[in-house]
Amino acid sequence: MKFKPTFWRLTFVSIICLGIYSAYVRYAHGLGAATNMSDQFPWGVWIGFDVLCGVMLAAGAFIVTGAVHLLNIEWMRSVVRPTILTAFLGYCLVIVGLLFDLGRPWFIWHQLIYMNPHSVMFEVGFCVMFYTTVLFFEFLPNVLERLNLKRPLRWVKGVTAGLVVAGILLSTLHQSSLGALYLIMPTKLHPFWYTPALPFFFFGSAVAVGLAMTIFESSLSSRVFGRQLELPVLVQLGDVLLVVLWVNALLRFQDFFHRGQLANIVKPSYEAYFLWLELTLAFVIPISLLSFKKIRRSANGLYLASVICLLGFVTNRLNVSVTGFETWVGHHYFPKWTEFMITLTIVASGFALFGLAVKYLPIFPEVQPAPVAKPVGAVSRSVSAAPVLAEHAGD
Amino acid sequence: MSKALLYDATICIGCKQCEVACAQQNKLPYNDEIAAEAVQSEHKYTVVLTKQDKFMRRLCMHCEHPACASVCPVGAFHKTAEGPVVYDVWKCIGCRYCMVACAFAQPKYEWHSLNPRVRKCIMCPDRVKAGQQTACAEICPTGATKFGERDELIKEAQNRILQNPSNYVPHIYGLNEVGGTSVLLLSSVAFDQFAYPKSEKLGDKPMPEYTAQVMSKIPDFIPLWSLVLGGVYWITHRREDVAAAEMEEKRKQGSAQ
Numbered sequence: 001m002k003f004k005p006t007f008w009r010l011t012f013v014s015i016i017c018l019g020i021y022s023a024y025v026r027y028a029h030g031l032g033a034a035t036n037m038s039d040q041f042p043w044g045v046w047i048g049f050d051v052l053c054g055v056m057l058a059a060g061a062f063i064v065t066g067a068v069h070l071l072n073i074e075w076m077r078s079v080v081r082p083t084i085l086t087a088f089l090g091y092c093l094v095i096v097g098l099l100f101d102l103g104r105p106w107f108i109w110h111q112l113i114y115m116n117p118h119s120v121m122f123e124v125g126f127c128v129m130f131y132t133t134v135l136f137f138e139f140l141p142n143v144l145e146r147l148n149l150k151r152p153l154r155w156v157k158g159v160t161a162g163l164v165v166a167g168i169l170l171s172t173l174h175q176s177s178l179g180a181l182y183l184i185m186p187t188k189l190h191p192f193w194y195t196p197a198l199p200f201f202f203f204g205s206a207v208a209v210g211l212a213m214t215i216f217e218s219s220l221s222s223r224v225f226g227r228q229l230e231l232p233v234l235v236q237l238g239d240v241l242l243v244v245l246w247v248n249a250l251l252r253f254q255d256f257f258h259r260g261q262l263a264n265i266v267k268p269s270y271e272a273y274f275l276w277l278e279l280t281l282a283f284v285i286p287i288s289l290l291s292f293k294k295i296r297r298s299a300n301g302l303y304l305a306s307v308i309c310l311l312g313f314v315t316n317r318l319n320v321s322v323t324g325f326e327t328w329v330g331h332h333y334f335p336k337w338t339e340f341m342i343t344l345t346i347v348a349s350g351f352a353l354f355g356l357a358v359k360y361l362p363i364f365p366e367v368q369p370a371p372v373a374k375p376v377g378a379v380s381r382s383v384s385a386a387p388v389l390a391e392h393a394g395d
Numbered sequence: 396m397s398k399a400l401l402y403d404a405t406i407c408i409g410c411k412q413c414e415v416a417c418a419q420q421n422k423l424p425y426n427d428e429i430a431a432e433a434v435q436s437e438h439k440y441t442v443v444l445t446k447q448d449k450f451m452r453r454l455c456m457h458c459e460h461p462a463c464a465s466v467c468p469v470g471a472f473h474k475t476a477e478g479p480v481v482y483d484v485w486k487c488i489g490c491r492y493c494m495v496a497c498a499f500a501q502p503k504y505e506w507h508s509l510n511p512r513v514r515k516c517i518m519c520p521d522r523v524k525a526g527q528q529t530a531c532a533e534i535c536p537t538g539a540t541k542f543g544e545r546d547e548l549i550k551e552a553q554n555r556i557l558q559n560p561s562n563y564v565p566h567i568y569g570l571n572e573v574g575g576t577s578v579l580l581l582s583s584v585a586f587d588q589f590a591y592p593k594s595e596k597l598g599d600k601p602m603p604e605y606t607a608q609v610m611s612k613i614p615d616f617i618p619l620w621s622l623v624l625g626g627v628y629w630i631t632h633r634r635e636d637v638a639a640a641e642m643e644e645k646r647k648q649g650s651a652q
Contacts, residue, residue, distance in 0.1 A: 032506030039436065039503045042494035070624060072631045103489020103504070103511040114486045116470035120606055121492050123613065125468055165624045172620060173613065183605045184462055184496045187596050199609060 012348055019345025022338035026100055035339040041325070045335040048321035049343055050097030052178055053314050055128070056202075058090025060210035061135065062171035069164040075236055078229050081142065081363045082221075083214050088135040089353050091128060093346050100342050120180045127174030134167045142361040176203040182320060190324040192265060192275050197255050198320075204248045205282075205313045211241040212286075212306040212313075219303040221358050229364065231299055238302045242290040245309065249283040274315070274323045282312025397478040397577060398523055399457075399545035400532060401552055404582040405562050407450040407539035409443055413531035417441045420519055420530035437505045440516040441531060444589050449582075451589035452540065454531075455480065455501040455516035456569060457577035460601030463493035463502060471513075478545065478577040479518035487513060498573060498592055498602060518577070545577060552581055568594065574601030 003009070026034035037044040060083035067073040068080055099105040111125045137156055144153040179202030182189055195201070215237050218229045256262050265275055286309040295301030326332055335343070357363055411430055418425035423438045435442050441454040461480045464472040471486040472493060489511060494502045505511035519529040527533070532542035541548065549570060556563045568586045569576035572594055580586060587593045 027509075030507050030509050030511065031504075038506065039494065040500070042491040042504060066624075070627045070631060072635070101490075103491065104487060105489070107486075107488045110469045110486055110488050114469035114471070116465075116467055118465045118603065118607070118610060119468045119470075119492075120610065121466060121468035121490060123610070161628055165621060165628065168624055169617065169621055173616075177609075180606060180609045181492070183609060184466060184602050185498075186598075186602075186605060187498050187592055188495075196608075 012352060015341070015344050015348045018341045019348075022341040022345070023100070025338050026342065031103060033338075034336065034342075036333060036336040037339075038333075040329045040331065041322075041333040043321060044333060045318075045322070045339060045343055046097055046101040048318045049314070050101065050346055051094055052317040052321055054090055054094040054097060054346075055175065055178060056206050056209045056313060056317060057213050057310070058087040058094070058210075059171065059175060059206035060214045061087030061138070062167045063207055063210045064214065065138065065164045066168045069161060070168075075233060078233055078365055079214055079218075079237070082217055082229070082358075083210070084135065084138045085142070085354060085357050085361075085363055086213060086217055088132075088139040089350055089357075091132040091135055093350050094128065095132065096349075097343075097346055120177050120183075124174045124177045124181065127170045127177070131167060131170040131174065134163050134170065138163050138167065142357070142363060146361050171206075172203065175206040176200065178202050179320075188325060188328045189320070190271050190327055191259065191261060192271050193320045193324040195255050195259060197251070201248075201252065201255075204244075204251060205316060208241065208244045208248055208282075209310060209313045211237055211244060212309040215241070215302050215306040216310060217354065218364075219299060219306070221354070221364065222299075224355065225358055234299065234302050235297055238290055238296050238305070241306070241309070242287065242296070245283060245287050245290070249287065252279070252283075271319075271323060271327065274319050278312055278315040278319055280312070281308055281315055285309075286312070397459075397476065397545050398518075398542065399478055399548050399577040399579055400454075400518070400529060401541045401543070401548040401579045401581070402452050403539050403541070403552075403555065404449065404451050404580065404584075406537045407443070407452070408537055409445055409450040410536060411443050412534045412536060413441060413452065413540055414439070414443060416530040416534040417516070420522075435501070435503060437503045437512075437514040440503075440514065446584075446588060449584055449588075451580075451582065451586075451591075453589065453591075454578060455518070456499050456572075457516075457518050458573055458601070459575040459577065460573070460603050462496040462498060462573075462602040465603035465606065466492045466496040468492070475520060475524075477520070477523045479520040479523055480577075481517045481520050482513055482515070484512050496602070498597060545579075548579055552579055555581060566594065571599040572597045574599060 022034060031037060035044055035046070060079075064076055064079050064083045067076045099108070102108060111122070111129070116122050137159070140156050141153055144156065176199035179198035179200070182194065182198055183196070186194055215234055218234060256265055265272055286305045289295050289301060289305040289308070292301075295305065322333055414430065415425055417423070417440055418429075418438075421440060423440070429439060432439060433442060433444060435453060441452060444451045444453060457474070457478055457480045459474070461472060461474055464470070464474055464480060467487075468490060469486045469488055471483045472480060473483075474480050491502075491504060491513070493513060494500070494504060502513045502515045504513060519527075522529060528542035529540075532540045535541075541551075543551075549567065552567045552570075556565055556567070562583055564582055564585060566586075568580035568582070568591060569578050580591070
């Protein structure tokens with residue numbers, strides 16, 4: 001295969017090169033040389049984005065598998081594979097991110113032998129470890145089908161129910177516990193974000209983002225590979241997303257109200273600007289967009305709404321982990337370029353691996369009725385009219 | 396009984412002997428340059444701050460219910476029976492949750508090391524265990540830093556305030572803050588002038604309780620939620636089985652006719 005230097009490919013290659021250099025700086029000269037973290041800001045963008053957002057962006061799998069396997073919501077079946085792929089890649093990349101962030105990553109296995117059950121971090125660590133294993137087995141059928149290994153495929157499918165239940169249990173625990181990490185800092189985290197309800201909000205935003213991410217990745221892969229889910233499925237996901245966003249927004253409002261913060265959040269301040277940004281992107285714009293039937297029914301409208309919604313919740317997590325501490329600390333934190341490059345490399349790897357998986361594994365249904373957007377790099381495999389959905393019937 | 400340190404800022408003369416002794420005890424570098432640094436760091440566990448003619452020491456508070464010990468995923472921190480909150484470096488994975496969680500921002504990090512450790516005052520645990528004073532208390536020429544039983548030091552602090560009410564802010568910092576600490580402070584000016592968090596903001600509730608409220612629910616939550624999920628699965632799939640069986644029945648009946 002000849003390498004065609006398109007814009008995105010060149011961008012990807014330069015990101016990876018700078019990422020490798022940054023990784024060298026990180027491991028050869030330490031965290032101090034590679035990052036802007038300090039005694040005042042011990043957690044930077046690697047925790048704020050790579051871990052907090054990474055786990056959130058990978059939340060789709062437990063929602064969709066639960067809906068399909070526990071609630072028998074059949075129309076979501078074609079969504080199962082792409083969300084499991086996203087989640088599996090997401091969690092693997094979260095662990096990669098942790099290997100950069102931990103001061104002594106070579107001792108990460110200490111988690112297994114020195115356990116402190118009082119620590120939220122311990123609980124998150126264990127759940128992430130187990131859930132990544134669960135996701136591995138949920139992802140495995142893609143590979144087994146491709147290699148035509150019938151017997152192991154039957155074994156894995158035999159334990160699907162167990163995997164799904166375990167996946168939901170572990171996800172409920174650690175998605176919310178990521179918020180619980182911050183409960184011990186009532187004096188440090190700004191009152192806009194510190195609330196006893198943090199675990200609930202982290203869970204609620206994970207549900208919203210899980211759905212938005214599914215719409216996003218399907219839309220994106222249709223643009224790049226000409227492969228995607230059918231529009232009616234995306235439309236229904238959009239409907240659910242709208243409801244979930246409303247629930248999230250109302251709960252946030254109630255929380256501000258009960259903690260007497262309503263008067264403060266409308267007053268301009270450094271934190272208020274970031275809060276406004278977050279609320280606008282996470283709630284105001286996506287809810288407004290999705291409220292129009294015309295937008296809710298169009299592929300482009302759904303794509304736009306889901307991307308803005310994702311940006312909003314990413315802002316939310318960065319606010320909790322960075323903005324919310326700046327007043328207490330007394331100065332600002334902004335990631336160093338090497339720090340930023342590592343994060344970008346992780347994100348870019350995620351996109352690339354997703355693309356490879358979509359290209360070589362049976363992730364999306366093969367035949368699609370009327371592509372929504374112009375497929376850019378048409379990589380269509382045999383466009384035989386073979387009954388596609390039958391292939392996924394056993395998921 | 397647990398030991399404690401009582402630091403009385405009104406007696407302190409700002410000689411920084413405690414800084415010197417601390418550096419010696421912990422084998423840290425100390426010179427004029429470091430002496431001039433007015434912040435704690437990986438090489439300066441305690442610092443004497445100066446504001447006009449007032450002094451104030453900063454060091455790890457050695458909380459009765461330390462947040463650092465509660466948040467550490469590998470249990471690298473623990474509070475000893477004698478009072479010091481100590482750190483087991485061989486367990487540490489470097490997640491720095493202790494630094495984020497500490498309300499007094501005491502743990503510092505070796506940011507430029509390739510095998511970094513968390514650094515903070517550990518209240519000379521070996522000396523304390525051997526019945527000696529901490530290095531800083533031993534060297535203090537005026538007795539501003541005093542080592543002793545926590546209960547007795549509290550009584551003494553109360554007496555000092557009673558006898559000289561005009562000399563002191565009527566408050567022993569560390570008596571009840573975050574559930575009490577093993578470092579007690581007396582001062583003639585408000586503690587927050589030296590970046591100590593305001594007492595009313597900290598509250599008397601031990602910090603680990605904020606997470607314990609959630610964590611304590613988990614042992615009940617796991618079996619309950621599994622049961623619900625398993626139950627839902629059973630019900631939805633039972634419905635499918637029944638429907639399939641009924642279809643089969645109908646088909647049979649149809650073919651029999």
